Amino acid sequence: MILDGKCPTGPLADKWDNHRQNLKLVNPANKRKYKVIVVGTGLAGASAAATLGELGYRVDAFCYQDSPRRAHSIAAQGGINAAKNYQNDGDSIFRLFFDTIKGGDFRAREANVYRLAQISNAIIDQCVAQGVPFARDYAGYLENRSFGGAQVSRTFFARGQTGQQLLLGAYQALSRQVAAGSVTVFPRTEMLDLVLVDGQAKGITVRDLVSGEISCHAADAVVLATGGYVNVFNLSTNAMGCSVTAAWRAHKKGAFFANPCFTQIHPTCIPVTGDHQSKLTLMSESLRNDGRIWVPKKAGDKRRPQDIPENERDYYLERKYPSFGNLAPRDIASRAAKEVCDAGYGVGPGGRGVYLDFGDSIERLGEDTIRARYGNLFEMYERITDENAYQQPMRIYPAPHYSMGGLWVDYNLQSNIEGLFVLGEANFSDHGANRLGASALMQGLADGYFIIPYTIADYLARITPGQVDHTHEAFRQSRNEVTGQTEKLLAINGNKTVSEFHRELGHIMWEDVGMARSTEGLSDALQRIPALRQEFWQNVCIPGSGQQLNQELEKAGRVADFLEFGELLARDALQREESCGGHFRTEHQTPDGEALRNDADFAYVAAWQYKGADHKPELHKEPLTFENVELAVRSYK
Amino acid sequence: MDLTLHVWRQKGPEDKGRLATYKATDISEDMSFLEMLDVVNEGLIKQGIEPIAFDHDCREGICGTCSQVINGDAHGPQAKTTVCQLHMRQFKDGDEIYIEPWRSRAFPVVRDLVVDRRSMDRVMQAGGYVSVSTGGVPDANAILIPKVDADTAMDAAECIGCGACVAACPNGSAMLFVAAKVGQLAKLPQGRAEAAQRVCTMTDAMLREGFGNCSNHYDCEAACPKGISVKFIAQLNREYVMALPKRRKEKD
Numbered sequence: 001m002i003l004d005g006k007c008p009t010g011p012l013a014d015k016w017d018n019h020r021q022n023l024k025l026v027n028p029a030n031k032r033k034y035k036v037i038v039v040g041t042g043l044a045g046a047s048a049a050a051t052l053g054e055l056g057y058r059v060d061a062f063c064y065q066d067s068p069r070r071a072h073s074i075a076a077q078g079g080i081n082a083a084k085n086y087q088n089d090g091d092s093i094f095r096l097f098f099d100t101i102k103g104g105d106f107r108a109r110e111a112n113v114y115r116l117a118q119i120s121n122a123i124i125d126q127c128v129a130q131g132v133p134f135a136r137d138y139a140g141y142l143e144n145r146s147f148g149g150a151q152v153s154r155t156f157f158a159r160g161q162t163g164q165q166l167l168l169g170a171y172q173a174l175s176r177q178v179a180a181g182s183v184t185v186f187p188r189t190e191m192l193d194l195v196l197v198d199g200q201a202k203g204i205t206v207r208d209l210v211s212g213e214i215s216c217h218a219a220d221a222v223v224l225a226t227g228g229y230v231n232v233f234n235l236s237t238n239a240m241g242c243s244v245t246a247a248w249r250a251h252k253k254g255a256f257f258a259n260p261c262f263t264q265i266h267p268t269c270i271p272v273t274g275d276h277q278s279k280l281t282l283m284s285e286s287l288r289n290d291g292r293i294w295v296p297k298k299a300g301d302k303r304r305p306q307d308i309p310e311n312e313r314d315y316y317l318e319r320k321y322p323s324f325g326n327l328a329p330r331d332i333a334s335r336a337a338k339e340v341c342d343a344g345y346g347v348g349p350g351g352r353g354v355y356l357d358f359g360d361s362i363e364r365l366g367e368d369t370i371r372a373r374y375g376n377l378f379e380m381y382e383r384i385t386d387e388n389a390y391q392q393p394m395r396i397y398p399a400p401h402y403s404m405g406g407l408w409v410d411y412n413l414q415s416n417i418e419g420l421f422v423l424g425e426a427n428f429s430d431h432g433a434n435r436l437g438a439s440a441l442m443q444g445l446a447d448g449y450f451i452i453p454y455t456i457a458d459y460l461a462r463i464t465p466g467q468v469d470h471t472h473e474a475f476r477q478s479r480n481e482v483t484g485q486t487e488k489l490l491a492i493n494g495n496k497t498v499s500e501f502h503r504e505l506g507h508i509m510w511e512d513v514g515m516a517r518s519t520e521g522l523s524d525a526l527q528r529i530p531a532l533r534q535e536f537w538q539n540v541c542i543p544g545s546g547q548q549l550n551q552e553l554e555k556a557g558r559v560a561d562f563l564e565f566g567e568l569l570a571r572d573a574l575q576r577e578e579s580c581g582g583h584f585r586t587e588h589q590t591p592d593g594e595a596l597r598n599d600a601d602f603a604y605v606a607a608w609q610y611k612g613a614d615h616k617p618e619l620h621k622e623p624l625t626f627e628n629v630e631l632a633v634r635s636y637k
Numbered sequence: 638m639d640l641t642l643h644v645w646r647q648k649g650p651e652d653k654g655r656l657a658t659y660k661a662t663d664i665s666e667d668m669s670f671l672e673m674l675d676v677v678n679e680g681l682i683k684q685g686i687e688p689i690a691f692d693h694d695c696r697e698g699i700c701g702t703c704s705q706v707i708n709g710d711a712h713g714p715q716a717k718t719t720v721c722q723l724h725m726r727q728f729k730d731g732d733e734i735y736i737e738p739w740r741s742r743a744f745p746v747v748r749d750l751v752v753d754r755r756s757m758d759r760v761m762q763a764g765g766y767v768s769v770s771t772g773g774v775p776d777a778n779a780i781l782i783p784k785v786d787a788d789t790a791m792d793a794a795e796c797i798g799c800g801a802c803v804a805a806c807p808n809g810s811a812m813l814f815v816a817a818k819v820g821q822l823a824k825l826p827q828g829r830a831e832a833a834q835r836v837c838t839m840t841d842a843m844l845r846e847g848f849g850n851c852s853n854h855y856d857c858e859a860a861c862p863k864g865i866s867v868k869f870i871a872q873l874n875r876e877y878v879m880a881l882p883k884r885r886k887e888k889d
Contacts, residue, residue: 067757069758134777136783158794175758175761176766386724453771497682541682548748551688
């Protein structure tokens, strides 16, 4: 099947405006007759739930955390992009659009990305009006910085806690709607199934994580804003509870999963110290503005970094990419770090690390300036590693950070299932094969505040509200299935813990489906993942019962889904016979090791259809056409 | 290193609860405190014992989910550090460690170390926001905000809503939590319009939820992983006093 993204025709700059004029509206008096379910309360979910509540819809918002304020958007450090051009340095909507689509290695839709750039400015206005304390200069104007190698300063920030402040802004807007009675929040509640009636999304089945009760909720539309899936690698920068579960269960009900192989590995994280490691901590990319990355020229050099003289250090990014140097894009910096470590030049425990050295900057600018810029990051680094980065270089290593792939959606952010909308990191739509720094927050809030309120109305206006309630047969069936799976998991009573399986899966994914992928490795992973999954269903051990707070049971459900999803990720990576963005196939590279894109054969979105547990998924393609940009070969030399 | 843990175990809100003793062996000083508990839990599962339930999520000190009283200190011995960022090098071989949940009337125990903090959400719903809907707002640079005010607002806004201030306070007061939001929004022109109403409704909600009042112990500031200053409580009191006449007028 050839998929249609339903992008509006006409000039790029007018598409969204024209499209909005053609969308149907719901009469203000009728809005309260419609109920919308929003799953996830991060930037996309909270902003959507709050805005839909303000408009007069009845909204039920669900999150697995104990409060909507704790969704993992809160951990984003760097900032949020907008094309305000406050700095008069040549920024524009078109330039933000162009940078984003180029950064995504030309694997995203032009129309979506342009709309994102257009909306970016309204997001900043909205957040300031909510009381988000962005950084300001002495005259009281908003400050900007250049971020992630951008040639203009368009990033707005609130110290190193931009995600936190934006999320709290959305959470506060949500709280206001809870007080107004338009939104009901269900914390500590996990979505375990999507319910369809006559092919339309009409509700969800959830587990109350405190009582264990499994219940159904009916609505006129379902919005998933459930984040990304890089915890399939086990160790990542995501929160422990982040999972693919909501998206995967929707996929099993028919929603197409698009470009799962597009994952982003962030170059600057604190290296692993041992098997006990439970997560990886990101150090903001801004550190690369003043730090120089190097490894010893001699493999296996065990000297302390301060004892290695200048001429025995290999500043490999500066050497390979003289014009961008240490600011080379995330995928290039990550892969280069893995290469030097694979070749035996890595530093620190296990040789999985490279130095990020501030020595030159401290000499040039003084320790105080560096402290003012990165003090909180240096403190965090010292708390975790017990090393003082003012006196010796930091050790960093790449870690899975973000997933550009996700459920397939059209221009209206509606999946191929009518009435199922997908926002934020959970959808695949705007970042192509790689995401630029400070763009995730922009996309989450664009989707929630400014896109879904328009597009969902168009859907709701076409249906009769309240057609089914939770007593419908489809809900009874869904509840039985979910209850059955929970009982099945608890009955296995094997010898291995859920975490042991997650670690094994993560090892396979990281080695064979990580930064550098090959036919051989991917084929091997496609053998090993199903075998591990089979072992899981025979040998996992989950103590306790289903009628209580049972964190092992929660984890087991999520890992069970990762064990299925990991296979799809590997399959997608295998079919994409090119290298682009975060996806690097060793067979497809230039003689000097650069990613080799294949626009003739692979300028499409790969959308997978679930065909049952023992059947291969079916691949559908949405061709990507570019009318406003030229498909340039990326060069950061 | 090898440690002896005394951990609060409680099956549910109705259960009386007790301290159980477990050995934690072969613990690396590079582990975080929660990774140490992961290792202990893996051992318990292998022995057929239900693992210790504890709240945690981001494990990088920002989501505010983790919540344990360690040897009597909310978030443990290291200043300005959440439990997830506390590392085992703060302890030594042979140590005995007491681990308990947040204790406060407004935070009923759910299970073991997990407590119910929805009371804090309800306090926020009572006015911890600017009443602005999406759309129709002025350009972000239309209203200038002096840097010193923006910075002070950000100092307050760093609150992660973990509840350590409540757990540390002898009165179980959420005054620092409320003051952080009141202080942030009162410093900004966008929040000023509702400042008088906000300070009253949030304070009322705090007392209604069973949090105590402030009697200037300052244990909250000492426990706060973000180092939120008690000066915001002073500001809250000032805002409250200034709001009272206005409120009486409205009631008339």
